[in-house]
Amino acid sequence: MWEYVRHSFLLPYVSMDLGNWLAPLLVFLVTMTLLRKLFAMMESLQEDLQKERAAKAALEEREHIARELHDGIAQSLFLLSVRVDRVEQTHKGILTEALRETYQSLRKTVYEVNEYVRQAIAGLRYPVNPASMPWMESIYNLVEEFRHDTGISVHVSWSLTESRLTMKEKVELYSTIREAMINVYKHAQASTIWIEGRDAGQEGWRCEVKDDGQGFLPDINQESTGGFGLMMIRERAVTLQWSFEIRQESQHTLVIIGKEGKQ
Incomplete structure (x- = not known):
């Protein structure tokens, strides 16, 4: 040029x-x-x-x-x-x-x-x-290990937005889900577990662990073999200001934890 x-x-x-x-x-x-x-x-x-x-x-x-x-x-x-x-x-x-x-x-x-x-x-x-x-990879790995170790079928339905959980809440929710599944294995004699996570309100969320076992509503305030794990879940929920509920519904036992969001 x-x-x-x-x-x-x-x-x-x-x-x-x-x-x-x-x-x-x-x-x-x-x-x-x-x-x-x-x-x-x-x-x-x-x-x-x-x-x-x-x-x-x-x-x-x-x-x-x-x-x-x-x-x-x-x-x-x-x-x-x-x-x-x-x-x-x-x-x-x-x-x-x-x-x-x-x-x-x-x-x-x-x-x-x-x-x-x-x-x-x-x-x-x-x-x-x-x-x-993705954080859910750890959840799916947990579920897969549980299936392999116990033979119990586990179905996961998850639409909970990860950004609604802090890193500490992710770790604690992981431990809670694991404890709920172990509790089902030890005491419910169930063949199937359903795990669901979804958003609630603008910033809240809700997680359910449901099983088709024999059903029980132990006194979670007692440190008994049946209720000790659930008691620890409740204490964790109180510490993190989560809601916690256990109930029977249509021959299923539901453990429900969540966090209130803006309506």
């Missing part, structure tokens, strides 16, 4: 020698302008690549730690709770009130420690950037 312009229009004003000097200068300026943008793009891409590699390494390490916790401490705590229950049942007829209270306190402590470990596992399995992995 420069050669065409100078030979066609600038020869009366720009000598050949000056034109020959200006040509490489213009090429240099144009090239440097383009190269600076190109190098800036390459540097940006390199930084993004390094960030992705660091995030991937962190996620892999978090998943490794979570797996170690699940296969080690969590399993040991579960076996410990089973043994505590077994010992208490074996000596049920000869336990004094003081020993019974000691067993209840021990069971509660084991349960709380197990909850802390489970929450830690759930927290580790969240990616550094929560938006990069």
Whole structure:
């Protein structure tokens, strides 16, 4: 373009020698302008690549730690709770009130420690950037593991908007759903569980865990084998200011938790 312009229009004003000097200068300026943008793009891409590699390494390490916790401490705590229950049942007829209270306190402590470990596992399995992995993936993984371990059919219907839950609420709701399913497995003798999550109002939500078991309405204020898990769900709901309800409906037992939203 420069050669065409100078030979066609600038020869009366720009000598050949000056034109020959200006040509490489213009090429240099144009090239440097383009190269600076190109190098800036390459540097940006390199930084993004390094960030992705660091995030991937962190996620892999978090998943490794979570797996170690699940296969080690969590399993040991579960076996410990089973043994505590077994010992208490074996000596049920000869336990004094003081020993019974000691067993209840021990069971509660084991349960709380197990909850802390489970929450830690759930927290580790969240990616550094929560938006990069749907929260529901952890719920579906939980359901799939439960199906595999118990043989109980589980159906999930979920339309709850994730943005309505804080990260803490996601972890606690995950633990609540897991505890409700375990409670069904232990006490309801059910063959099917239905889990539903949906929005309620402008900012609220509602989650239901329903089963077709034998049905029971235990006193959730008592730390009994039947009501202890439900009592922990209720305490969690009170702490987070959630609503909590358990009721019978058409030969089904429903555990309902939720959070009030704007109407």
